Amino acid sequence: MTMTDILEKDVGPAPATDNGAIADASAAEVREKIIRILSLKKLDRVQKYTRIAVEVTRCLQRRGRFYFHAEHRDFDTAMFFDKVEKILTPVRDDRFTGWLSLWTATNRADPLFKYLRTEVENVALSPDESSGIIPERFWARRDDVIYVSCGDGQLVKITGKETKLADNGTDDVLFPYGSTLIPWELTAPRDPFETCSLFRDIACTATHGPDLIRLFVLSLFTNPRSKPPLVASGEIGSGKTRMAKGIAELLGIIERVSKVEEAKESDFWAAIDQGGVLILDNADTKVTWLADAIANAATDGCKIARRLYTNSETVIQRARSWLVITSATPMFASDAGLADRLLVVRMKRRQGDTADSQLSEEIAAHRDSGLSFIAHTLSKALADKREPPTALNSRHPDFASFGARIGRAIGREAEIIAALQAAEADKARFCLENDYVGAALLATINQEAFKGSAAQLLERIRAVDPELEKLTAKKLGKKLTTHWAHIEGVFQASKRVAHGGAYEYELRAR
Amino acid sequence: MNAPSRQPRGYMLGGDYLPGRTMMINRPKPKPQIDPATAVENYLKGFRITEAELWELSPVRPDDRKHDPVMLLEALFGQRELVNIVSDCTIDESGARPRGYGETMTRDEWVKRILVSGPPEGRGGCWFRINPVDGHGIADANVTSFRYALVEADKLPTELQLSLYAKLLLPIAAILTSGGRSIHCLVRVDTTDASDYRETVTHILRLLAKFGVDQQNKNPSRMSRLPQVQRCVGAEGDGMQRLLYLNPHPEQRRIHDHD
Numbered sequence: 001m002t003m004t005d006i007l008e009k010d011v012g013p014a015p016a017t018d019n020g021a022i023a024d025a026s027a028a029e030v031r032e033k034i035i036r037i038l039s040l041k042k043l044d045r046v047q048k049y050t051r052i053a054v055e056v057t058r059c060l061q062r063r064g065r066f067y068f069h070a071e072h073r074d075f076d077t078a079m080f081f082d083k084v085e086k087i088l089t090p091v092r093d094d095r096f097t098g099w100l101s102l103w104t105a106t107n108r109a110d111p112l113f114k115y116l117r118t119e120v121e122n123v124a125l126s127p128d129e130s131s132g133i134i135p136e137r138f139w140a141r142r143d144d145v146i147y148v149s150c151g152d153g154q155l156v157k158i159t160g161k162e163t164k165l166a167d168n169g170t171d172d173v174l175f176p177y178g179s180t181l182i183p184w185e186l187t188a189p190r191d192p193f194e195t196c197s198l199f200r201d202i203a204c205t206a207t208h209g210p211d212l213i214r215l216f217v218l219s220l221f222t223n224p225r226s227k228p229p230l231v232a233s234g235e236i237g238s239g240k241t242r243m244a245k246g247i248a249e250l251l252g253i254i255e256r257v258s259k260v261e262e263a264k265e266s267d268f269w270a271a272i273d274q275g276g277v278l279i280l281d282n283a284d285t286k287v288t289w290l291a292d293a294i295a296n297a298a299t300d301g302c303k304i305a306r307r308l309y310t311n312s313e314t315v316i317q318r319a320r321s322w323l324v325i326t327s328a329t330p331m332f333a334s335d336a337g338l339a340d341r342l343l344v345v346r347m348k349r350r351q352g353d354t355a356d357s358q359l360s361e362e363i364a365a366h367r368d369s370g371l372s373f374i375a376h377t378l379s380k381a382l383a384d385k386r387e388p389p390t391a392l393n394s395r396h397p398d399f400a401s402f403g404a405r406i407g408r409a410i411g412r413e414a415e416i417i418a419a420l421q422a423a424e425a426d427k428a429r430f431c432l433e434n435d436y437v438g439a440a441l442l443a444t445i446n447q448e449a450f451k452g453s454a455a456q457l458l459e460r461i462r463a464v465d466p467e468l469e470k471l472t473a474k475k476l477g478k479k480l481t482t483h484w485a486h487i488e489g490v491f492q493a494s495k496r497v498a499h500g501g502a503y504e505y506e507l508r509a510r
Numbered sequence: 511m512n513a514p515s516r517q518p519r520g521y522m523l524g525g526d527y528l529p530g531r532t533m534m535i536n537r538p539k540p541k542p543q544i545d546p547a548t549a550v551e552n553y554l555k556g557f558r559i560t561e562a563e564l565w566e567l568s569p570v571r572p573d574d575r576k577h578d579p580v581m582l583l584e585a586l587f588g589q590r591e592l593v594n595i596v597s598d599c600t601i602d603e604s605g606a607r608p609r610g611y612g613e614t615m616t617r618d619e620w621v622k623r624i625l626v627s628g629p630p631e632g633r634g635g636c637w638f639r640i641n642p643v644d645g646h647g648i649a650d651a652n653v654t655s656f657r658y659a660l661v662e663a664d665k666l667p668t669e670l671q672l673s674l675y676a677k678l679l680l681p682i683a684a685i686l687t688s689g690g691r692s693i694h695c696l697v698r699v700d701t702t703d704a705s706d707y708r709e710t711v712t713h714i715l716r717l718l719a720k721f722g723v724d725q726q727n728k729n730p731s732r733m734s735r736l737p738q739v740q741r742c743v744g745a746e747g748d749g750m751q752r753l754l755y756l757n758p759h760p761e762q763r764r765i766h767d768h769d
Binding site: 003004006007008009010011012013014026062084154162164165166167170 | 553604644646647649650651652678679680681699710713714716717718719720721726762
């Protein structure tokens with residue numbers, strides 16, 4: 001018999017809780033106060049309800065703390081942090097209202113409950129009694145400390161010295177209810193790129209591809225302000241989407257796989273504001289907003305949108321998520337500005353087949369050790385104060401420099417640096433490959449060098465791609481100007497002003 | 511056309527809704543509630559114990575009361591285990607509450623310090639964490655050994671609290687007065703990890719809920735009062751925090767079996 005069995009035999013069974021409410025001292029205290037006020041004969045109903053609402057919020061402040069969203073400052077985003085359960089919930093959330101109803105033993109249909117709710121909302125938004133915060137999502141970073149949520153109520157704190165489990169709210173880092181990874185345990189670390197066949201057998205055309213994906217996964221918790229989007233490009237059956245979903249499974253977050261549609265830019269910003277990882281699947285068709293939106297999101301951009309049903313109020317949607325884009329024909333990459341911000345992994349068709357459920361089961365079985373591996377790797381990288389090499393990624397230097405430290409931490413510094421350098425060099429080619437003019441240039445210049453005007457170059461590329469017949473020399477000149485940085489990256493290219501002010505171009509294969 | 515209807519009002523609703531009849535709603539009768547003090551009285555069946563009698567039953571009784579905190583720390587913690595003690599406090603309308611991280615040292619370091627300069631004291635008294643910590647913080651996650659649980663029922667008169675603890679079938683390691691209305695009882699649970707601790711302690715507290723036992727003491731980083739420290743805020747009587755019972759190797763049996 002266990003200790004509790006013996007005790008139960010002695011004192012009898014535990015009393016049933018009423019409606020499942022938590023039978024704790026704070027509940028007993030608040031209920032006693034409600035009954036005491038209700039039985040005061042001198043007060044009318046409104047006075048009683050008002051006084052009860054004040055008492056209930058005082059009891060709530062003893063049990064926890066109120067917060068409001070520092071950017072939104074509205075009732076919808078006002079929150080309560082329960083210090084007993086270590087859970088942060090919006091005060092308008094069903095979970096909180098249900099709990100409040102049970103805690104106070106007040107039916108939600110009772111007019112008294114309306115007084116409780118409004119008082120709670122007022123206090124939660126009052127600067128004197130509440131504090132403004134930006135609630136974190138899934139993981140967070142403060143200088144040299146990384147926090148990774150571990151179910152609702154706990155987090156793993158990663159510093160250069162150690163990796164340890166702590167309560168939600170540690171160092172004022174608060175993860176709201178639901179914005180957390182599925183609970184995981186700190187255990188013996190094992191590299192998920194060795195234990196999970198989905199990642200181990202990833203089919204990339206270039207040797208640096210798996211290292212780039214590994215670096216992307218290991219960097220997720222570092223939360224740099226500018227996050228490079230990972231583009232998995234390859235033919236159908238190369239496992240692009242499965243790889244992206246596998247990352248979400250490893251992390252223990254809901255797989256958010258979104259379709260890209262012309263009229264859905266607002267959906268994109270709402271989704272990317274949610275944090276975690278957002279997967280844009282099959283981004284093959286030309287969508288006018290996509291390239292600009294991704295480029296904006298990749299450099300810590302935001303969208304200021306009008307609040308629904310208002311004339312002048314605005315809401316800010318930020319790029320809090322990492323982006324994974326899968327595409328067989330990435331038309332969006334022809335945008336010269338965007339191509340510079342991407343991490344490109346070219347994938348090839350997989351040989352053989354593995355059951356989808358088997359891959360998921362394998363990831364689930366090795367999730368604890370995999371996340372522990374990431375946590376320990378980050379701890380080592382945080383402790384590493386040696387200067388990493390520079391100029392590894394011109395657009396995301398923070399990501400690249402910490403990536404080099406991660407490389408050292410896993411004993412693959414040379415490979416990771418080589419992968420970053422290869423990815424940097426590949427950006428220009430990736431842009432040209434996905435542009436009509438760029439693709440024609442690649443086809444013709446690789447065969448024979450060119451020297452001449454835009455009009456002469458137009459004749460050359462029309463011979464390769466007859467569909468370019470509508471293109472004029474003037475438009476080609478503009479195209480060459482916008483893509484010149486990438487052209488220089490792929491070819492030995494130079495231009496000079498010739499007689500008459502027109503440019504003369506010289507292009508030859510490297 | 512304007513002639514009054516001969517049917518009774520509400521006849522179209524059918525059923526029992528007829529004038530002169532009341533609609534009955536079948537509500538379950540509320541179960542009779544027994545207040546905690548009565549529940550304890552029923553359990554004790556007339557048994558009572560005083561502080562002096564409890565002290566007589568204590569397996570460890572220092573000759574000098576000044577040595578109570580040292581004896582307590584030596585009985586509860588291993589010599590190299592880190593013990594967290596807090597004497598700084600916040601004072602508000604509800605009384606004194608521990609403030610800040612306090613100090614964390616090994617048990618032996620605390621023993622030496624207390625023997626030289628006495629236990630740390632504040633206006634609200636002095637608190638110690640009932641389980642050893644790792645020295646990096648005071649949260650539940652910093653607890654290194656899930657050994658003791660805190661049982662208290664400060665809504666009961668102190669006489670009933672004492673008698674209840676003396677009769678409960680629990681492995682009680684220590685009983686201490688808080689210097690206020692509450693008496694703290696440290697139960698040895700020896701759980702393996704945080705989830706085991708929470709499950710076991712929640713079960714114990716639920717079983718004792720009818721006696722008015724505080725249901726919030728579920729987490730392992732709870733604090734109790736260090737003996738031989740006098741509190742000024744929220745004090746009852748002289749406000750002295752006292753050790754009443756100490757058993758370094760408790761077994762699951764009653765302290766006093768009056769039957």
